[in-house]
Amino acid sequence: MKLKSLTEFKYMTFDVVGTLIDFECGIKDCLARIADEAGVDMDGEQALTLYRAARYSEDADLFPDDLVRVYLQIAPKLGLPAEMHYGERLRDSAKDWNAFADSADALARLAKDYRLIAMTNARRWAFEYFARELGNPFYAAFTADDTGTEKPDPAFFEKVFDFVASEGNSKNDILHVAQSQYHDIGISRELGMTNCWIERRHAQKGYGGTIEPAEFTKPDYHFTSMASFADGVAEARK
Incomplete structure (x- = not known):
């Protein structure tokens, strides 16, 4: 045809x-700021790889609300503090994504x-x-x-x-x-x-x-x- x-x-x-x-820069930027505050070095592409695996799981919620759950799952692997308020911060960062x-x-x-x-x-x-x-x-x-x-x-x-x-x-x-x-x-x-x-x-x-x-x-x-x-x-x- x-x-x-x-x-x-x-x-x-x-x-x-x-x-x-x-959204990739939005997520990486927010995680990088949390990492800086925690005194942790973070690889942005690794963070995206972990995000992707966590995001597409069977217990996923609607986006971007699901970023709270995702953050709590990937934070330990990135050396970041696994605390709810940081997950909520990642979710709310969507309001400022460029x-x-x-x-x-x-x-x-x-x-x-x-x-x-x-x-x-x-x-x-x-x-x-x-x-x-x-x-x-x-x-x-x-x-x-x-x-x-x-x-x-x-x-x-x-x-x-x-x-x-x-x-x-x-x-x-x-x-x-x-x-x-x-x-x-x-x-x-x-x-x-x-x-x-x-x-x-x-x-x-x-x-x-x-x-x-x-x-x-x-x-x-x-x-x-x-x-x-x-x-x-x-x-x-x-």
Whole structure:
């Protein structure tokens, strides 16, 4: 089947944490401050590896509330004090996580021609901070609280399909944009969506704080930043 042009979509759906918001730096920075206070040397990439293993356990809670549990689990392995208030501090740090430097500008450019929809596994309270950090560019937003589930559960995507259908459109009118192969790119392919992979860690080894997929999915579109994606869209629209 012929690949749809970037100009043919009415909607762009976006993963938020990891694609638009730099959660890895947010987590590492908060843990580094705790480590400094405790007089401990900490390896940021090791912290992400431990975070990933702890985050994707069977007893995980919704994000970022789950960071309290995660912190208490990984703190001893990092030599950090395993105290509840530090876990709560890590959770609350989500309110101050920065967007990637190119996110807000790229979204503002794209919002001129497309309806932008946020699709995040974060809870609504955290998303409100993320949206503000991004300049509130979204036409609609779906969080874990709204869907009752998390990506890559197809039910999350179905909620968005239903919303788009209520406006007389279909999933064929959506380009799904995300950095996570596990949460987004693989399942969007299975559901018949056109997708775009933003490979944020293209200059780094491994999957960082994101779970590794069982198998790699070649995306329909591939960029290494939101800036280059927005440039690609602008070029296609000339």
